[in-house]
Amino acid sequence: MKLSGIFPPITTPFHPDGSLALEALRSNVTMYNRTGIAGYVVTGSTGESVLLKRAESEQVWAAVAEAAASGKILIAGTGVDSTTETIDRTNRAAELGYHVALVKTPYYYKGQMLPELFAEHYTRVADAARIPILIYNVPQFTGVSVEAPLVARLAKHPNIMGIKESSGVVQRVGEIIVATPPQFQTLVGSATTFLASLVMGAVGGILAVADIFPAMCVELFEAARSSDMTRARELQYRLLEPTRTIVARLGIPAIKHAMDQQGFYGGPARAPFLPLTDAQKKEVETILAASARQVSVSA
Amino acid sequence: MKLSGIFPPITTPFHPDGSLALEALRSNVTMYNRTGIAGYVVTGSTGESVLLKRAESEQVWAAVAEAAASGKILIAGTGVDSTTETIDRTNRAAELGYHVALVKTPYYYKGQMLPELFAEHYTRVADAARIPILIYNVPQFTGVSVEAPLVARLAKHPNIMGIKESSGVVQRVGEIIVATPPQFQTLVGSATTFLASLVMGAVGGILAVADIFPAMCVELFEAARSSDMTRARELQYRLLEPTRTIVARLGIPAIKHAMDQQGFYGGPARAPFLPLTDAQKKEVETILAASARQVSVSA
């Protein structure tokens, strides 16, 4: 299975009362189906995974599996701190039709999160999982990181198919690619360094900004693949500001507000996220408008 | 309610197969009852809270509530990333007889974990909680921190009774104490700076090392309270090495091994924690022996 291309880590829609809005989720997926995305990452960090109950995660998995167009690769975020619980969630996602599990590093007890522990954790999960797994390295949320020598070691496991590297540290991306065999697939989670990572040999992106601009991300991927560096660079530049401000600084409430503006259902994020202030909404809208203008200029 | 004194954040015992060992938990509590501790912190970080299912947490709460001697203050760790789930757990702990809830800062989405968000989160939890709450600041695990100006603001809420400050940053402890009214209770979670924090005005400690050495921690607290600085300093010195090596570097598997040596039930930690190697076990035992020797010398 090739994980090449763009995978939006889709948001989890909620009703104003905080309950799951599964119909809106299905509707969003129907819209994404028509873009050139390669598949879906469901209940990833951008899916507010840590704010969902286990049962809710399963409802979300089922809804997306049902609404996704055939041919779209389904990736479920299943990693939690507990090894056993991670295995359990992974195999439940497999039952629901998911092709791949995205397994975040455990992270709470940082002092003990050493390479040996990660090696054992991933080996146990991969041994027990009925679907292949992706390592998920996201130090900006977890405060811990896996490095190339460990990834090289884990890449030997037949059920560990790749990594999602989200730090934006391009040196680490390069080191991982050099240290692993060609069939090991490196995807990145940082949109501001997506082109740089593709040039270094990454095969795809799981980009929160693709929740808002799926087509632009696909176009950037295609331009890089066809070595149209001028076009690729132009698109990469255009993604810098929305990623920095909407995704990184304002976060999921802003991604959802931007989705609302783009015709998707964004809706509210769960507490403790605060609703955007009016000034923040305006800031998001200004960035979206600037992006649209750039599109028309360049078209 | 005065939270003065020593509160061990007790470990959660497991059978070798990973299931809860509730009888061992009750037995540990019975032993702790006989020391001079002021109460219990249950399902805190040292209780492997992030590795427990919600239902398991409740079983643990019930078992400790049943086994604790009367007069011991019961504090439940109830904080998770979701505001709603935190409230729900807090009120369940209240039903089970807990007097106080220890509410960790939400932390996963670090970019948005700003003072305004923390203020809203804690206010909502405190408004809805049927028992008073303690703010729990533990940046070494969460990667985020609350600072004195925010604590001063939250201290005005009638249902926020204090804070557990676990960073070991004594300046922050002092700033919080100066910024809050006398009835707001500051406890600390760092055993290496416990005496320093008491001198700055902290009222007690929630110290993982007290799981191993409850009596020594109580004695240190009493020495500081009676201004016997020579004795207090000697005891503080003695706690440095076990805290640094057993608690901070080797973590919960080592705390549990030390408990096994001290006559409690320690048992295994849950995966992804690795079992201690033989060399690590020996290291723990050497530190325990050194501590015993110091006791006999000083007695």
Next chain:
Amino acid sequence: MKLSGIFPPITTPFHPDGSLALEALRSNVTMYNRTGIAGYVVTGSTGESVLLKRAESEQVWAAVAEAAASGKILIAGTGVDSTTETIDRTNRAAELGYHVALVKTPYYYKGQMLPELFAEHYTRVADAARIPILIYNVPQFTGVSVEAPLVARLAKHPNIMGIKESSGVVQRVGEIIVATPPQFQTLVGSATTFLASLVMGAVGGILAVADIFPAMCVELFEAARSSDMTRARELQYRLLEPTRTIVARLGIPAIKHAMDQQGFYGGPARAPFLPLTDAQKKEVETILAASARQVSVSA
């Protein structure tokens, strides 16, 4: 030689044109002579050492040596990145009558600043120096740190008499004191944790806030020494805000402005330091007034 007590790391006065104001320096020293300080630290970090030419440092050393009252211990900041240059400066300070050299860790090439390198550097400096040296650990400026095991090793050198630990990390202060023999003298450079450090066994303080409030710092030291914890704590609380705002946030230009208000010559800091804005000056003055009020209330 006992380094017990308070040592202000005095500022280096400049004329408005940026040249050394040596007469103002001598006048400041004459004023400090009348307080209970134990001695002077000259061309430390607060003395803008990194903004002085080598020849200017020597002029400053000479001026202070001339103006200091007899019995005051003279400590020269002589540490730079180069080992040879550090030795050379140390022995020049010795010629000018300095009793001790304060030798900052080298720090620019952080990747190589490992314990083995520090050990060799300090051993070579101590071997060649004609006066005893103090290790100077100040990670907030240098980005590197020495830890207790290395300090314990260096403490065996007959010409390394102690350490100035400026990080404010009280755990490290305690570990150093426990790891070194009684004659090794640990001074601290963090005023917000000064009382905590004294309780842990530190013998004195090199406190920038003592440039502004020498008498208050001396009184705190004496209160702690006589185990008057109530008075010591009160004075410690009072030093928190000036240290945080004037010393740490606004820095040397604010220390100098505060000195101007207190009757010393503060004057301008050298570029690249910016002059304080009017709002910042007002902020400094408000803090000074609050401190004076607290004094009168408690007197």
Next chain:
Amino acid sequence: MKLSGIFPPITTPFHPDGSLALEALRSNVTMYNRTGIAGYVVTGSTGESVLLKRAESEQVWAAVAEAAASGKILIAGTGVDSTTETIDRTNRAAELGYHVALVKTPYYYKGQMLPELFAEHYTRVADAARIPILIYNVPQFTGVSVEAPLVARLAKHPNIMGIKESSGVVQRVGEIIVATPPQFQTLVGSATTFLASLVMGAVGGILAVADIFPAMCVELFEAARSSDMTRARELQYRLLEPTRTIVARLGIPAIKHAMDQQGFYGGPARAPFLPLTDAQKKEVETILAASARQVSVSA
């Protein structure tokens, strides 16, 4: 003046007794003249600038200016903490024939190193300098950083021609390029992200690894410029390990040892740098041999 291409930040050779080896320096430059490098960076971080006396820096500048082939651009590292001293050094380098000054951010007093201060510092230096200046951002050594909004502001100054961005943070490189006008030249100092930075629009590199492999760096630059991404990526991969191990981990003593192996004069680094151990020398030599094998395979 176009700063496109490769600029080795050359080492400063010393005799075994630590004195300047100017004849070796001239000889190295003569060898570098024959490669395709665009010019020289002299007394940069890799030139052990912080271990040189001011007079030694000037001797080094003069020697390189004398030995450099005509047409090579001469860039002097002149930035120190003091604004006045930075100006003075910059204009001395101008007198000695240097075309550009590389001006490191001031950094010691980190708490005050805010954008407003940097703006004023660089404006004053650029106003007074007789040659154009490059901003030099190197947080791995300085612990401080300039960001795109400030760079955009400084780019308006007619005498600030560009930046050397050495952090390896590709997102920051992209943001700077997007925020500044086309004539503002962004060079990078991180060899592990050199290709990524070129793809983002950087015009050249000041790469310590080019002291060892000037031709390989030039070839990478040319491959990227001609959009030969396959060749560029292969060369980039090959630079990862020498940069990580020789440049970043082992540092200048290892760069010098590698230069010795490559036919240049490397010689000893100044104290506090330690000489390489035999094992470290072997490690360097193994990496060089691996690189040579890769070259022959690919030729």
